[in-house]
Amino acid sequence: MIKRQQFISEIIYLLEEEYGKNLPTRSYTATEELVSCILSQNSNDKITFPTFDKLRKEYPTWDNLLSAGYEKIYSIVKPVGLAPQKTANIIKCLQIIKTQTGDYELDFLKNMEPLHARRWLENLPGVGPKTATIVLTFGLGFDLIPVDTHIHRVSKRLHLIPQTMDANKAHDYLLEIIPDRYRFxxxxxxxxxxxxxxxxxxxxxxxxxxxxxCPSTTV
Ligand code: SF4
Structure with a gap:
């Protein structure tokens, strides 16, 4: 275990030398992260971010958005793909959060253990481990590791995860092997x-x- 931690710490050190420390992050609330992540599923940032911005500009509050109704939300969501499903999931998620919390905030999750908070989010429609982990990490400051396509690929090449492990399973596995302070x-x-x-x-x-x-280097 110490050997692996040393390996991870050296990788962080060398990558920080190359790319710098404290790389910029976006500043969304947890609910904004959730909606933006649902939009981004199987899409890309170039389409997702402008679509999210348009949604927020047209409907500045979540009440405004829900009042607008499916058809109007759908017409904005359309460019990101899978629009019928994403529109329905965004509406359902916001309705569930409002019903269960009385508002649209997810701050109550901060009082839960990380995995319980993740499971709560994963019970929402259209929310899997990656979306839930992004919401907790960027929206609420949890020390977790969202596994996107880059993290998944590079983790395999560095042999941090088994070669056949899928991205969903990698969320739990990386939590086990990477200490809190190294995750972000x-x-x-x-x-x-x-x-x-x-x-x-x-x-x-x-x-x-x-x-x-790197055990997978080609040089
Ligand atoms: S596979 Fe190549 S580029 Fe990727 S981490 Fe290893 S040495 Fe670096």
């Missing part, structure tokens, strides 16, 4: 590293700052 920086750094260097096709191993540590 590692998450941010592996995403940047996956986008810039350890790309899905033709990873740039020659210029990779962690090639000496």
């Amino acid at each position: 920086p590692l998450h941010q750094l592996l995403i940047v590293h996956g986008r810039n260097t350890c790309t899905a096709r033709n990873p740039k191993c020659k210029e990779c700052p962690i090639k000496e540590l």
Whole structure:
């Protein structure tokens, strides 16, 4: 275990040297994270963020949005794909949160253990481990690791997770092996590293700052 922690700490150190510390993050509330994540499923940031911004601009409160009704929400959500399902899920999620909490805030989740909070969110329609973990990490400050496509790929190449493990299972596995203090920086750094260097096709191993540590290096 100590050996693995040392490995992770060295990776963080080297990636911070390369990409910097405290990489920028967005500042959404937990409910905004939830809606934005539902929009982003099987879509990409270039379409998702403008769509989310338009939704917020047209309907500045969640009450406004629900009052607008399915058809109007659908017409804004359409560009991100899977619009019927996403529109229905956004409406249902907001209705459930309002019914259970009296407002649209998710701050009560801060009083729960991380995994209980995650399970609560996973019971909402259209919410899986990744969406729930993003909401808790970015919206409420939990020390968790959302596993997107970059984290999943780079974690496999670094042998942090088994080669056949899917992204959903990796959420629990990474929690077991990565201490709290390393989770947020590692998450941010592996995403940047996956986008810039350890790309899905033709990873740039020659210029990779962690090639000496990587069991999958091609150089
Ligand atoms: S050495 Fe290659 S495979 Fe390993 S992390 Fe770097 S880019 Fe990815």
